[in-house]
Amino acid sequence: MNKPLKTLRWRPVSEPTPSRSERVRQLVLDSTADLVAEVGVERASIDEIASRSGVAKTTIYRHFPSKQVLMVEAVHACTHIPEVTDTGSLRDDLISCFAGMTRASYEGRLGNMMLSLMDAAQRDPELGRLVRAQAEQRRRFATAVIQRAIERGELPDDLDVDLLVTMLSGPLVYTKLVRGQRVTEELVASVVDSVLACYRIPVAPDTD
Amino acid sequence: MNKPLKTLRWRPVSEPTPSRSERVRQLVLDSTADLVAEVGVERASIDEIASRSGVAKTTIYRHFPSKQVLMVEAVHACTHIPEVTDTGSLRDDLISCFAGMTRASYEGRLGNMMLSLMDAAQRDPELGRLVRAQAEQRRRFATAVIQRAIERGELPDDLDVDLLVTMLSGPLVYTKLVRGQRVTEELVASVVDSVLACYRIPVAPDTD
DNA sequence: AAAGAACGCTACGGCATAGTAGCGATTGCT
DNA sequence: AGCAATCGCTACTATGCCGTAGCGTTCTTT
Numbered sequence: 001m002n003k004p005l006k007t008l009r010w011r012p013v014s015e016p017t018p019s020r021s022e023r024v025r026q027l028v029l030d031s032t033a034d035l036v037a038e039v040g041v042e043r044a045s046i047d048e049i050a051s052r053s054g055v056a057k058t059t060i061y062r063h064f065p066s067k068q069v070l071m072v073e074a075v076h077a078c079t080h081i082p083e084v085t086d087t088g089s090l091r092d093d094l095i096s097c098f099a100g101m102t103r104a105s106y107e108g109r110l111g112n113m114m115l116s117l118m119d120a121a122q123r124d125p126e127l128g129r130l131v132r133a134q135a136e137q138r139r140r141f142a143t144a145v146i147q148r149a150i151e152r153g154e155l156p157d158d159l160d161v162d163l164l165v166t167m168l169s170g171p172l173v174y175t176k177l178v179r180g181q182r183v184t185e186e187l188v189a190s191v192v193d194s195v196l197a198c199y200r201i202p203v204a205p206d207t208d
Numbered sequence: 209m210n211k212p213l214k215t216l217r218w219r220p221v222s223e224p225t226p227s228r229s230e231r232v233r234q235l236v237l238d239s240t241a242d243l244v245a246e247v248g249v250e251r252a253s254i255d256e257i258a259s260r261s262g263v264a265k266t267t268i269y270r271h272f273p274s275k276q277v278l279m280v281e282a283v284h285a286c287t288h289i290p291e292v293t294d295t296g297s298l299r300d301d302l303i304s305c306f307a308g309m310t311r312a313s314y315e316g317r318l319g320n321m322m323l324s325l326m327d328a329a330q331r332d333p334e335l336g337r338l339v340r341a342q343a344e345q346r347r348r349f350a351t352a353v354i355q356r357a358i359e360r361g362e363l364p365d366d367l368d369v370d371l372l373v374t375m376l377s378g379p380l381v382y383t384k385l386v387r388g389q390r391v392t393e394e395l396v397a398s399v400v401d402s403v404l405a406c407y408r409i410p411v412a413p414d415t416d
Numbered sequence: 417a418a419a420g421a422a423c424g425c426t427a428c429g430g431c432a433t434a435g436t437a438g439c440g441a442t443t444g445c446t
Numbered sequence: 447a448g449c450a451a452t453c454g455c456t457a458c459t460a461t462g463c464c465g466t467a468g469c470g471t472t473c474t475t476t
Contacts, residue, residue: 020422020473040327042250045463056424061465118385119248119327135386163398169386170378177326178343178381179374190368194375198405228443228452253433264454269435 025063027053032074037109040116041071041127072126075117078109079134084141090149094192095185097145098168101138102183106176115177139165155199167195233271235261240282245317248324249279249335280334283325286317287342292349298357302400303393305353306376309346310391314384323385347373363407375403 018026031053035044046067050057064070082100087093105111121131142165149155171191172183226234239261243252254275258265272278290308295301313319329339350373357363379399380391 024423040331043331046465047463057464058425058466059423062422067464115323115327115330119323122323123248123251160398163402166379166382166387167375167399167402170380170382171374172378173386174374174378174381177385178377190371191375194371194403194406197407198402232453254435255433265434266436266455267453270452275434 021063024055024059028055028060028063028070029074029077031055032070033078033109033113036071036074036116037112040113041075041120042116044071046070068124068126071120072124072130075110075113075127076130079130080104081137082141084144086148088152090145090152090154091192091196093145093148094142094168094196095189097141098172098188098192099185101141102172102176102188105134105138106172106183111176138169142168159199164195167198168192229271232263232267236263236268236271236278237282237285239263240278241286241317241321244279244282244324245320248321249283249328250324252279254278276332276334279328280332280338283318283321283335284338287338288312289345290349292352294356296360298353298360298362299400299404301353301356302350302376302404303397305349306380306396306400307393309349310380310384310396313342313346314380314391319384346377350376367407372403375406376400 028049032044032049035049035052046057046060049055049070050060053060060070064073082097082104084100085093085096087096106114110117117127118131121127143161146155146159146161146164150157150159150161168191172188175181175187176183236257240252240257243257243260254265254268257263257278258268261268268278272281290305290312292308293301293304295304314322318325325335326339329335351369354363354367354369354372358365358367358369376399380396383389383395384391
């Protein structure tokens with residue numbers, strides 16, 4: 001009614017002006033991600049996406065061959081890679097690493113659609129690959145931070161890195177998905193400090 | 209074709225023979241839980257439940273006023289309360305507690321439907337209450353174990369119990385829901401031991 | 417300004433599903 | 447054996463959604 005056409009915000013002028021086709025495509029992807037974040041993957045319908053984006057349903061099908069493909073591309077489009085830092089301090093690196101992952105995965109649209117996405121990934125092989133790949137990428141980031149600390153001698157080299165990553169990731173995932181609470185920077189710090197305490201890593205710089 | 213009627217296994221003879229109506233009701237609930245565990249809450253259809261259970265769709269609607277109510281009752285029917293133990297040892301109690309929760313929540317039918325259930329719970333207020341109540345019940349079990357240990361002096365009394373429960377539950381939930389792996393008794397023990405190490409609780413009976 | 421590409425709109429066909437109506441058959445109880 | 451409650455079956459309505467056809471309109475490009 002009062003939103004017949006959603007105008008796409010202009011991207012930085014540095015980039016070349018996208019074609020009309022590309023603008024429409026991005027608009028559809030954007031609206032799809034919005035809707036999926038609201039109602040989930042399965043309940044998002046093409047008609048509703050058409051209505052919200054202002055793009056005709058037939059035009060949507062000119063860009064994407066099926067709903068399944070559209071969903072995969074829309075989800076793929078709203079996943080970003082968290083930034084990495086290498087401060088040389090294990091604690092700071094871990095906090096930065098997991099805070100970045102939290103922002104990338106558990107906040108905003110992706111955060112809202114997470115549960116529905118993981119459920120849909122159980123049945124759609126393409127979404128399954130996407131979700132698995134993302135989860136493994138997150139683990140690789142954390143593993144890299146820990147490996148660097150082992151090489152610096154901050155952690156024992158017979159460490160069960162896999163368990164450690166699980167001990168760090170788990171409480172954050174649990175807080176978000178099961179408890180439905182926001183993962184604050186304070187929680188990240190608490191979890192990191194608690195886990196490091198297991199390995200007798202002093203949090204404040206003091207040696208015993 | 210070859211399964212026109214699923215016969216209900218007889219329950220222990222000690223209990224009074226249920227009426228025909230009650231038998232059919234339980235059969236429907238059982239088949240519903242099976243189907244939900246397979247395809248999820250949203251994709252489970254009444255027609256399919258009728259077909260699998262051998263109970264006519266019209267009869268299903270004589271027992272349950274709507275699909276929504278049937279889903280809630282079916283899920284409710286397959287949640288059991290994990291058994292509790294009080295061995296007096298914090299480590300044993302925790303392992304027993306979380307192993308029991310794992311069996312109750314992350315294995316069998318309930319385990320298979322967990323992701324779909326949590327997603328559906330975001331939109332169905334009734335399922336939401338059910339899932340939240342169960343999660344809080346799990347937390348209370350773990351909290352009780354920890355409280356007992358605090359009273360015995362095994363843990364400091366200024367402990368952040370909430371964080372501790374999250375640190376214990378998180379890695380198990382993460383392993384099941386995100387990694388899709390089975391939560392073994394060994395993992396439970398590893399997590400418990402790691403977390404207890406944070407608080408300088410000796411795993412083997414030795415005092416420093 | 418003209419041509420061609422891209423889009424909007426209306427109207428479909430087809431399928432799956434929630435729920436209901438009516439009637440005949442079965443079951444359990446007296 | 448008889449009776450009442452319960453169940454099975456075959457429809458049927460209504461809805462929502464995926465995906466497509468055809469045609470007129472708008473935009474972009476030359």
